[in-house]
Amino acid sequence: METPSDALTPARRRAHLRRMFDRRVQSEWNRYSGEPRRVLHRTLRERFLRTHLHRVSGRVLELGPGPGRFTPVLREATRGRVVAVDLSVASLRSARRRVGLRSDPVPVDWIEGAAEHLPLVSRSFDAVVALGYIVCFAGPDGPALLREIARVTRRHGTVVLDFSSPVSATQEFFRVAVAGRLLPRVLRRPGYYFVDRVLEEGFQPCAPERWGNFEFRFYTVPEAHEALRRAGFRVRDTMSVAPITAHDNRIAASARRSERTWESLLRVEERAGRRSGTLETGHGFVVAAVRN
Ligand SMILES: C[S@@+](CC[C@H](N)C(=O)[O-])C[C@H]1O[C@@H](n2cnc3c(N)ncnc32)[C@H](O)[C@@H]1O
Numbered sequence: 001m002e003t004p005s006d007a008l009t010p011a012r013r014r015a016h017l018r019r020m021f022d023r024r025v026q027s028e029w030n031r032y033s034g035e036p037r038r039v040l041h042r043t044l045r046e047r048f049l050r051t052h053l054h055r056v057s058g059r060v061l062e063l064g065p066g067p068g069r070f071t072p073v074l075r076e077a078t079r080g081r082v083v084a085v086d087l088s089v090a091s092l093r094s095a096r097r098r099v100g101l102r103s104d105p106v107p108v109d110w111i112e113g114a115a116e117h118l119p120l121v122s123r124s125f126d127a128v129v130a131l132g133y134i135v136c137f138a139g140p141d142g143p144a145l146l147r148e149i150a151r152v153t154r155r156h157g158t159v160v161l162d163f164s165s166p167v168s169a170t171q172e173f174f175r176v177a178v179a180g181r182l183l184p185r186v187l188r189r190p191g192y193y194f195v196d197r198v199l200e201e202g203f204q205p206c207a208p209e210r211w212g213n214f215e216f217r218f219y220t221v222p223e224a225h226e227a228l229r230r231a232g233f234r235v236r237d238t239m240s241v242a243p244i245t246a247h248d249n250r251i252a253a254s255a256r257r258s259e260r261t262w263e264s265l266l267r268v269e270e271r272a273g274r275r276s277g278t279l280e281t282g283h284g285f286v287v288a289a290v291r292n
Contacts, residue, residue, distance in 0.1 A: 003140040006205045008215055010141050014087055014114055016206060017137055020214060021066065021088035028091070028132075029067040036252035037245060041283045044241050044269060045131060045162065046073050052160050052237065052288040053077035058126035061085070061152060063115040064134040068095025074129060075099075075106040082108045083125075085115060116145050120152050127158045133284065135227075136164050139203075139215040146231035153291040159233060160288050163219040165280035166199045168246065172283070175247050221279045224287055233289035240273040240282035247283075 008016065021028070032042035050073060053060070058080040065071050065084040074082050086092050092110045099108055113119055115134055128149050138145045149159060173195070177183040186193050194204050194212055202218040219227070225235050245251045245265065255265035272278050279285055 004203050007140050013215055018087040022090040025067050025090050025094045032069055035249050036256040037249045040242050040252045048286045049073050052158055053127055056127045061125045061128045063130040064132050065095050066091045066132055068098045070131055071099050075104050085111045085113045116148055118148055118152055122151050123154045125152050126154055128153050130161045133164050136217050139217050142217050143227055150232040155291055157291045162284045162286045163224045164284045166202050166218040167280045169218055171247055228289050232292050235289045237288040240279045240285045242269045243272050243278035243282040
C-alpha cells in the first residue's frame with residue numbers, strides 16, 4: 001500500500017499518540033471491563049494469548065502494554081522475563097503500579113520508547129505480543145514496525161498481534177454513533193467521516209474535526225497475513241474476536257449469568273471466529289505467527 005499524501009510523518013504520528021494515550025490511561029483500562037461484551041473481548045484475547053504462549057520459557061516482549069491489561073498473562077506464561085515498551089509514560093506508570101500489586105516472581109522491565117525503534121538486541125525474545133492495534137496505529141509504517149518485531153524475535157519465536165478490519169471498525173463506529181444519537185449525521189455524509197475511505201483504502205487520516213482522532217491503517221485478513229509474511233513470519237492461527245456477539249451486549253449479558261453458559265459462549269465464539277467467513281466481523285482479529 002502506498003503512503004497516503006495526507007499521512008503524518010512518523011515522528012509527528014508518535015508525538016500525537018503519546019499525548020493521546022497519556023490522557024487516556026483510565027479509558028484504555030475501562031475498554032475491557034464493565035459491560036459483559038467488553039469482558040468477552042478481553043477474555044477471548046487472553047485465551048488466545050495463553051494458547052500461543054504456553055510453551056514459551058524465555059524472554060517475552062510486550063509492545064504497547066498501555067495500563068497493563070494483558071501483562072499478567074505474559075508473566076504467567078513465562079518463567080523468564082517480561083520487557084514492556086510503550087510511548088506513553090503515564091500508561092507505563094499505571095501498568096507498573098497495577099503489576100506491582102500482584103505477587104509474581106517474573107520481573108518486568110519498563111521502557112519508554114517506540115516499537116519502531118527498539119533499544120533491544122536482535123533475536124533476543126522468545127515471544128513478542130502487540131495487542132491494542134499497535135500495528136494499525138503505526139499507519140503507513142506498519143510494515144516497518146513488523147520488520148522491527150522480526151528483528152528482535154528469535155528463530156521459531158512466537159508473535160501475537162491484533163488488527164482492526166475495515167468492516168468491524170465501521171460496525172463499531174456506527175454503534176458508537178447510534179449511542180450518541182449521531183448516526184443520522186454520519187449517514188448523511190459518510191464520505192466526510194471517512195467511511196468510504198476506510199472501506200476502500202483501509203486508511204483514516206488524523207482529522208479530529210471529522211472524528212478521525214488519530215491516523216489508523218485498517219487491515220483485511222489477507223493484508224495482515226501478507227504483511228507478516230513479508231516481515232519474515234509464518235502465520236499459525238487467526239481468529240476473529242467475538243464475531244457473533246462483538247457489538248451486542250445483550251447476548252454477552254445473558255450468557256454471563258452462569259459460568260457454564262459463559263464458557264459455552266466463549267467456545268462458540270472461538271469456533272465461529274476461526275471460520276474464514278467471519279474473520280473481519282468481530283472486535284478485530286488476532287493472529288499468532290512464528291518467526292522463520
Ligand atoms: C490501545 S492501547 C493498548 C493497551 C493494551 N495493549 C491493551 O490492548 O489493552 C495502545 C498502547 O500502545 C502504545 N503505543 C501505540 N503505538 C506505539 C508505538 N509505536 N510504540 C510504543 N507504544 C505504542 C500507546 O501509548 C498505548 O499505551
